[in-house]
Amino acid sequence: MLFISAVAIGLIVSGALIGFSAYYSGMAVKRWGLAGLLLGPAAYPLFNAHKQLANRKVVAFSDVSVIC
Numbered sequence: 001m002l003f004i005s006a007v008a009i010g011l012i013v014s015g016a017l018i019g020f021s022a023y024y025s026g027m028a029v030k031r032w033g034l035a036g037l038l039l040g041p042a043a044y045p046l047f048n049a050h051k052q053l054a055n056r057k058v059v060a061f062s063d064v065s066v067i068c
Contacts, residue, residue: 014040018047025051 019033027050035043 011037011040014043018043021047025054027051027054 015033015035015037018036019029022029022032032043032047035046039046
């Protein structure tokens, strides 16, 4: 029972942290928060890859750089 509680708390914390990171990066908060809630820490590499792709898309069409 303790293991299940620890996993549930870990998933909730992961979802919240990825949601906050998405907010600060200007990305879809609900989508990434839900991904963090369902996948846990495994969603973080996906989030970083998506953030870099979004940054490249912004830089490719303008001379403005997004600070991550």
